[in-house]
Amino acid sequence: MTNALAVTTTPLPNTAVAISGSTLAPTISWTIPTGSTIPTGFVLKESVYLFAQASQGSGALYSSGELAPGTTQVNIGAIPQLNPGTVYTVSIQSDIFNQTTGALEARTRQFTGYVAASATPIAAPTYRPDVSPGTGPSGQAVYQFNSPVSQGIPILLDPLVATGFIYKTGATNPNFASVLLPNIGNPSPYEVFTWNGTAFVFDTNLAANTLLTFGTGGVSEFEVLGISPSLALNPNNSTDFVTQLTFTGSGEFTGTMTPITTDVPEPSTWAMMLLGFAGLGFIAFRRKSKPALLAA
Incomplete structure (x- = not known):
């Protein structure tokens, strides 16, 4: 027997998730x-965890504890266990609590994985996409972004290995004004x-x-x-393919980056190859919790 849920929906996943600082001391x-x-009488509290593998682990290397309402940034800082070339996963946990009873009513967890490269600072905050396995035209993953943009101001995107990419804006987004591609040898x-409407x-x-x-x-x-396929990146390679884009106006970038690959991984492989400094992807898991069930 459990009480009826007072909150009928889970918290919405956060947007514009980015990593800055260095991959060994990330923000x-x-x-x-x-x-x-x-709803009135309830409060949204968020927590951040760091795991030493590309999925929710059996013990966090770092836990922020409950953050003050409205907090949107955590500096994890340098942790002795972090090593270059190792896969780590950051989980952002969003909870709705009943302020009267203290009961947890609903929860959303987002997992942001990356491969640690070095203590060298990342050039600029790098935005992470949602990854939708197998939805591309050839069965590949599609990266869906949801980040703010300003006219003429560059943003950085960090995708997984591929031999090419298709970049596309969302329905109401400003158009791409320019692109700069990295030197990866x-x-x-x-x-x-460029797309002319038909090809x-x-x-x-x-x-x-x-x-x-x-x-x-x-x-x-x-x-x-x-x-070049000979330069194909992998989650254990600290070399990345960061794309700089500018836009013709200000607003939201909700577009996609679709990788073109010669060897399409299985969806379970994409799920493990989460977003990162060398290769990235972003997955949001949502579940509803019943107070009596949690207490048990």
């Missing part, structure tokens, strides 16, 4: 969705194609660390090809 930040309306320039059309060959500015009004979708 995790996020945005609490504006739609996260908490590719033997030839990247090939950039991708070749635009230009683009050298690494060279800014490509799209035409007036920007573009809503473009494709990058020509990444």
Whole structure:
């Protein structure tokens, strides 16, 4: 016998999840969705945990404890156990508590995995996407972003290994204004194609660390090809493929980055290869909790 749930929905997953600082002393930040309306008499509390594997582990290396309501950033700092080349997972836990009884009514947990590279600071906060296994046109994963953007201000995206990518804005997003691709030792320039409404059309060959500015009004979708398979990244490689983008206006970026691969992993493999400095993905798990069940 359990009491009826006073809260009928779980907290919305946080958006704009990013990692900054260094991967051996990370700072995790996020945005609490504006739609996260908490009923009167209840409070939203969040906690952050760090595990030493690419899934929820059997003991956290770090626990923030319950954070003050409205907190959207935690500096995990340097932990002696963190080592380069090791997979770690950050979990952001969102709980709705009854302020009268103290009972936990609902919970959402988000898992953000990454591969530790070094103590060298990350150049800029790097946004993490949600990953939807097997939803791409060839069965590959699709990375879904939900991050704020400002006109002309670059953001960084850090994807998993691939031989190319398709970048696409969301329905109401500002268009892409420019792109800059990293130097990962590719033997030839990247090939950039833009979408004309029915097909991708070749635009230009683009050298690494060279800014490509799209035409007036920007573009809503473009494709990058020509990444050598011999440079394929993996979760244990600290080299990454960080894309710098700017936008024609300010607003929200809710677009996608679809990797083009020559060998598509199984969905269970994608689930393990979570988002990170070398390879990334982001998964949100949601479950509803009953107070009497928790007490038992």
